[in-house]
Amino acid sequence: MRIVLVFVLLLASATTAQAQTPAPSQSRWFVDVGIGIAPSINGNVNSGAIGTLQGQTAAILPQSYGSVYGTGPDMRFGGGYMLNGDSEIRGTFTYQTADADLVRLGDFGASSLYAQYSDYKTLALDFGYRHYLPISDTVRGFGEGTIGIGFISRINAQLATPQSNVIFNNTDFYDTTEAFTFGLNFGALFRLTDQIDASAQIGLRRVGPLAEVDDLLGTGLAELNDNSSRLTFPIVVGVRFKFR
Numbered sequence: 001m002r003i004v005l006v007f008v009l010l011l012a013s014a015t016t017a018q019a020q021t022p023a024p025s026q027s028r029w030f031v032d033v034g035i036g037i038a039p040s041i042n043g044n045v046n047s048g049a050i051g052t053l054q055g056q057t058a059a060i061l062p063q064s065y066g067s068v069y070g071t072g073p074d075m076r077f078g079g080g081y082m083l084n085g086d087s088e089i090r091g092t093f094t095y096q097t098a099d100a101d102l103v104r105l106g107d108f109g110a111s112s113l114y115a116q117y118s119d120y121k122t123l124a125l126d127f128g129y130r131h132y133l134p135i136s137d138t139v140r141g142f143g144e145g146t147i148g149i150g151f152i153s154r155i156n157a158q159l160a161t162p163q164s165n166v167i168f169n170n171t172d173f174y175d176t177t178e179a180f181t182f183g184l185n186f187g188a189l190f191r192l193t194d195q196i197d198a199s200a201q202i203g204l205r206r207v208g209p210l211a212e213v214d215d216l217l218g219t220g221l222a223e224l225n226d227n228s229s230r231l232t233f234p235i236v237v238g239v240r241f242k243f244r
Contacts, residue, residue, distance in 0.1 A: 026242070026244070027242065027243035027244060028081050028082040028083075029079065029080075029081055029082075029242075029243045030079055030080060030081075030082070030088075030240055030241060030242045030243065031077075031078070031079040031240070031241050032076075032077075032078060032079065032080075032199070032238055032239065032240035032241065033076065033077050033238055033239055034074075034075070034076040034077075034199065034236045034237060034238025034239075035073065035074065035075050035076070035236065035237065035238070036073070036074045036234055036235045036236030036237060037071050037072070037073060037074055037234070037235055038071065038072060038073075038074040038096055038205070038232040038233070038234045038235075039066070039071045039232060039233050039235075040064065040065040040066040040069070040071070040230060040231070040232055040233075041204075041231040041232060041233055042064070042230075042231050043064065043065050043227065043228065043229050043230035043231055044062050044063060044064050044065070044226075044227045044228060045063045045064070045065055045068045045069070045117060045155070045173070045228070046060065046062065046063050046105075046173065046224040046225070046228075047062050047223055047224055047225070047226040047227050047228075048060055048061055048062040048106075048223070049220065049221045049222070049223040049224050050220060050221075051219045051220025051221035051222075052219050052220060052221075053108060053113075053159075053219065053221065054168070056108055056109040057108075057109060058106060058107065058108050058109075058113065058221065059106045059107045060105055060106040060113075060221060060224060061104070061105060061106045063103055063105065063115075065120075065230050067101075067103060068100050068101060068103055068117055069098035069099070069100055069101075069117075069120050070098060070099075070101065071098075072096055072097055072098025072099075072120065073096070073097065073098075074094065074095075074096055074234050074235075074236055075094070075095045075096075076092050076093065076094050076095075076236060076238065077092070077093050078090060078091050078092030078093055079091060080130075085132075086131060086132045086133075087129065087130065087131045087132065088129075088130050089127070089128070089129055089130075090127065090128045090129070090130060090144070090146075091125065091126070091127050091128075092125070092126045092127075092128070092146070093123065093124070093125055094122075094123070094124045094125075094126060094150075095122070095123050095124075096120070096121070096122050096124075097119060097120065097121045097122075098119065098120045099119055100116065100117035100118065100119060100120070102114060102115070102116050103115055103117075105157075105159065108159075108161045108164070108166075109161075109164065110163070110164075111161035111162070111163035111164040111166075112161065112162070112163060113159060113160075113161050114159070114160050114161070114162070115157045115158070115159055115160075116157065116158045116160075117155060117156070117157045117173070118153075118154075118155055118156040118157070119153075120152075120153075120155065121152070121153040122150050122151065122152040122153070122207065123150070123151050124148055124149065124150030124151070124181050124207070125148050125149060125150075126146040126147065126148030126181060126183065127146065127147060127148055128144050128145055128146030128147070128183075129144060129145055130142050130143070130144035131143055131144070132189065135188065137191075138190060138191040139188055139189070139190055139191070140188065140189045140191075141186075141187070141188050141189075142186070142187055142188065142189060142201075143184070143185070143186050144184070144185045144186075145182075145183070145184055146181070146182060146183045146184075146185070146205075147180070147181065147182045147183075148180075148181045148182075149178055149179070149180055149181060150177075150178070150179050150180075150181045150207050150208075151176070151177070151178055152174075152176065152177040152178075152179060152207070152210060153176060154172070154174060154175055154176045155173045155174040155210070156171060156172055156173060157171050157173050158171070159171055172213050173213065173224070173225075174210040174211055174212070174213060174225070174228070175210075175211040175212075175213055176211065177209075177210045177211040179207050179208035179209065179210065179229075180207075180208045181205065181206065181207050181208065182205075182206055183203055183204060183205035183206065183234075184203055184204050185201045185202070185203030185204075185234070186201060186202060186203060187199055187200050187201025187202065187203075187236075188200055188201075189240070194242075195241060195242045195243075195244065196239065196240070196241055196242075197239070197240040197242075198237070198238070198239055198240075199236075199237065199238045199239070199240060200236075200237045200238075201234075201235075201236050201237075202233070202234070202235050202236075203233070203234050204231065204232075204233060204234075205231070205232050205233075205234050206229060206230070206231050206232075207229065207230045207232075208229055209225075209227075209228045209229045210225070210228040212225040213225070
């Protein structure tokens, strides 16, 4: 988090002296929308552990976000204010959702244990600073830093051991979570008209750890909640509308 703040402050101080001011007749406000994908780089839905589950010995294998949820859509809506011709401050709502695949979670006694997780859903509000560098008359590159908070829905898992003909009720893996987020993005803005621009960007985005549950305390499986922070590689395209 401190790295992102330092990055933002350095960019702001570096551009103040040479900034260009928008034309007086042009509004400094804008809105934008974007959509893309957010492949996972690291982070686990659950880590590995050995303990007991309903009185039986259980060995749980680590499951990464990528193996359980794959690559889900990244949808964004927000707006901001141009400080000058080369820099702006922004606020963006980011919504991510992904369906879970059935995975082999580990072993339950002499049987294989499988898990069907509930969907991953998160809505975050990120604030950031963006600085532009001209490439041509119609194209500008940019770099930005963001920081915010994400609200992640509770994650359950239905467990089953087909060899033992046992199905467990939905198990609470994580409670509803408020997690800090931060990111770094790089991309380009393409001018289509005086009021409309298209954008394309890539970046890194980290969402903090999920809220642990009390059900696993004393079972030896509490380590399942370790390393639940998530790092993704968002690839997003969008459209920006400037007010007159």
